[in-house]
Amino acid sequence: MSSPTPYSTFIQQMPKLNNEYTDDVFLQDYLRTYFPADALKEITPDLTQFGQRTATVFIEWAREAELNKPQLIQFDAWGKRIDEIKVSQGWLNLEKVAAEDGLVAIGYERKYAEHSRLYQFVKLYLYTASSAIYTCPLAMTDGAARLIELYGDGFLKEHAYKGLTSRNPATFKTSGQWMTERTGGSDVSRSMTFATPDGDDYVLRGHKWFTSAITANMAFTLASTEQPENGKRAQLSLFYLPIRHADGSLNGIEVEALKDKLGTRALPTAQLLLTGAKVKLVGEKGKGVKTISTLFNITRIYNTISAVSYLRRAYALSKAYSPIREAFGQTIEQHPLHKKTLREMEMAYQSNALLGFFLSRLLGKEECNTATENEKSLLRFLTPVAKLFTAKQAIQYASEHIETFGGLGYLEDSGIPAMLRDAQVLSIWEGTTNVLSLDMLRAAEKENGLAAFKEFAAALLNNVSAPEFAFQKNVLQQKTKALFEFVGGISSTDALVAASRDVAFYVAELTIALLWLDFLKTNYGQSNYLSTLNYWLKYKMNESSFVSTAELGIK
Numbered sequence: 001m002s003s004p005t006p007y008s009t010f011i012q013q014m015p016k017l018n019n020e021y022t023d024d025v026f027l028q029d030y031l032r033t034y035f036p037a038d039a040l041k042e043i044t045p046d047l048t049q050f051g052q053r054t055a056t057v058f059i060e061w062a063r064e065a066e067l068n069k070p071q072l073i074q075f076d077a078w079g080k081r082i083d084e085i086k087v088s089q090g091w092l093n094l095e096k097v098a099a100e101d102g103l104v105a106i107g108y109e110r111k112y113a114e115h116s117r118l119y120q121f122v123k124l125y126l127y128t129a130s131s132a133i134y135t136c137p138l139a140m141t142d143g144a145a146r147l148i149e150l151y152g153d154g155f156l157k158e159h160a161y162k163g164l165t166s167r168n169p170a171t172f173k174t175s176g177q178w179m180t181e182r183t184g185g186s187d188v189s190r191s192m193t194f195a196t197p198d199g200d201d202y203v204l205r206g207h208k209w210f211t212s213a214i215t216a217n218m219a220f221t222l223a224s225t226e227q228p229e230n231g232k233r234a235q236l237s238l239f240y241l242p243i244r245h246a247d248g249s250l251n252g253i254e255v256e257a258l259k260d261k262l263g264t265r266a267l268p269t270a271q272l273l274l275t276g277a278k279v280k281l282v283g284e285k286g287k288g289v290k291t292i293s294t295l296f297n298i299t300r301i302y303n304t305i306s307a308v309s310y311l312r313r314a315y316a317l318s319k320a321y322s323p324i325r326e327a328f329g330q331t332i333e334q335h336p337l338h339k340k341t342l343r344e345m346e347m348a349y350q351s352n353a354l355l356g357f358f359l360s361r362l363l364g365k366e367e368c369n370t371a372t373e374n375e376k377s378l379l380r381f382l383t384p385v386a387k388l389f390t391a392k393q394a395i396q397y398a399s400e401h402i403e404t405f406g407g408l409g410y411l412e413d414s415g416i417p418a419m420l421r422d423a424q425v426l427s428i429w430e431g432t433t434n435v436l437s438l439d440m441l442r443a444a445e446k447e448n449g450l451a452a453f454k455e456f457a458a459a460l461l462n463n464v465s466a467p468e469f470a471f472q473k474n475v476l477q478q479k480t481k482a483l484f485e486f487v488g489g490i491s492s493t494d495a496l497v498a499a500s501r502d503v504a505f506y507v508a509e510l511t512i513a514l515l516w517l518d519f520l521k522t523n524y525g526q527s528n529y530l531s532t533l534n535y536w537l538k539y540k541m542n543e544s545s546f547v548s549t550a551e552l553g554i555k
C-alpha cells in the first residue's frame, strides 16, 4: 500500500490562445459587413497566418523583449562617446515582421483603395497585444509617412517616405515624433528648443525630455526659429531630423538617459540633448503644431486600435483560462458570476472595436479622397473622443483580466501584469484624457465637428427603417437629442470646458450605440449582438454623468 502524498502536487495549466483571427468571430463578422467580399477572400489567408503567429511566436518575442530592457552604452572602452542603444532580439524580430507583413506599408500601397486602412488596422489589432508595443514606433512611422505625403518635398519623398513604407526589413525605416520637453508635455508652446539657419537648412539646440523610440532613423520635431517676446507663446516650426549620419554617428544629439517607465519596458524612450542637429524645415514656418497634428492624429488612431487590441486580449486570455481553472467544485466558466464578467469583457472589446474600426474606415476614405466634407469633420471630431475613451477602457479591463487569474495574475513571472502596466500609458501619451477632451472642443468649434456628428447620427438613424429596431432607434434619437440640448444649454466657455470630458465620454458611448445599430442591420440573427446594444442603451449614455463643477463644490 502506497503512503499518501504528504503535500499537493497540483500544477495549474497555463491557458493557450487559439488563432487570434479565426477565433475572433466578431472580427470576421465585422469584415464580412464592411469589407468588399472579393477583397476579403483575398486577404483572409494573410489574416489567418498572422492570427496564428500573434497567438504563438510573437508572444514569445514580446516576452523576451519585456525581460531584456534596452540598454544605453554611452562610451566605448576608449572613452569615445557612442550613445549606442542595445535592444533585445525579440524587439528586432517584432520590427522585422512589422516590415514584412506591411503593418505600415498596407496603408500606403492602397491596394484595396479606401478599405486598405481597415485591413492594416485589423492587422495592427492582432499584433499590438503581442508586440511589446512595437506598435509605438509603427504609429509614428505611419504618421510621418502621411506627413510627408501632405507636406514633404522631393528630398523627403525619396530619402524618407520610401523607407517608412517599405516591406523590406533591410530598407524599412522608422520615425520618432519628438514634442515633449521639460517645460511642457501637453503645452508644447513652452518649448525651449531653438532652430538657427544653416545655409538652406537649420541647426537645432535644445532638450527633449521623452523621445520614443530613439532607435528610429529619423524624427519630426518642434522648435522655435525666434525667441518668443516676453510673455508670448512660442511660434513653433516643424523639422525633419535624421538621427544618425551615414557613418552611424549621431546627428548633433547626445542620449542623456533611457527612461525608467512603469510599462512599455521594451521600448527605448530617451532623454536627449540637441547640441547642433542638422534639420530641414517641413511645412510653413511658425505653423509647426498645425503641421505635426497630421502625425499625431494618426498616432491617436493607433492608440485607439492598440487599446482595442488589449481589450480583445484581456478577454481572450480570461476566456481561455476559465475552462481550466476549477473552484468550488466546478470550472470557473460554469460560475454565473464569472460568466457575467467574461460577457462584460466581450461586450467591451467588441464595442470599442466598432469605434476604432469606424475611425480606420473614415481615415481610409479621407486619404483616398472619397470622404465627404462631413466625414472629414467627423473623423477629426471622433479621433480624440475614441482615443480617450478606449484608453480608459483598456486600463479598466486590463485590470479585470488580472483579477480573472486571481493571485496568479499578480505574479510578474506569469507575464500577465505587463498588459496593465502597458495599457496605463494609453491615456497619457498622445494627449491625456483632459487634453483630448479640449481637442474635441477645438474640433467642434473650429472644424465643424459637432454639426458633423449631428448629421452622422441623423443619417444613420434615418437609414434604419426595419420595425424590429423601432425601440432602439427611438432611444437613440432621445439620447442624441439629450446631448445637443445639454451642450446647447451651456452658456459660458468655462462651463463648456468643465463639461467637455463628460461630453466626450457620452459622445463615445453614443457613437458606439449608433455603430451597433448599423452593424445589426446586417447581423440581426446573432442575438448576442442585439443584447449588447440593448445593454448599452440601458446602462450607458447616462445624462446624469454631465456633472457640473458647482455640484462638486468647485468655485
Ligand code: MFK
Pocket: 135, 136, 137, 139, 140, 177, 178, 179, 180, 185, 186, 187, 188, 189, 211, 212, 289, 290, 291, 293, 294, 296, 297, 299, 300, 302, 303, 306, 429, 430, 431, 432, 435, 439, 442, 446
Ligand atoms: C500605441 C500607439 C502609439 C502611440 C505612439 C506614442 C508615441 C509617444 C511619443 C510622443 O510624442 S508623446 C507626446 C504626445 N504629445 C501630445 O500629444 C501633445 C498633447 N497636447 C496637445 O495635443 C495640445 O492640444 C497641443 C499641443 C496641440 C496644443 O498646442 P497649441 O499650440 O497650444 O494649440 P493651438 O494654438 O490651439 O493650435 C495650433 C494649431 O494647431 C491650430 O491651427 P491654426 O494654426 O490653423 O489655428 C489648431 O487648430 C491646430 N490643432 C491643434 N490640435 C489639432 C490641430 N489640428 C488638427 N488636429 C489636432 N488634433
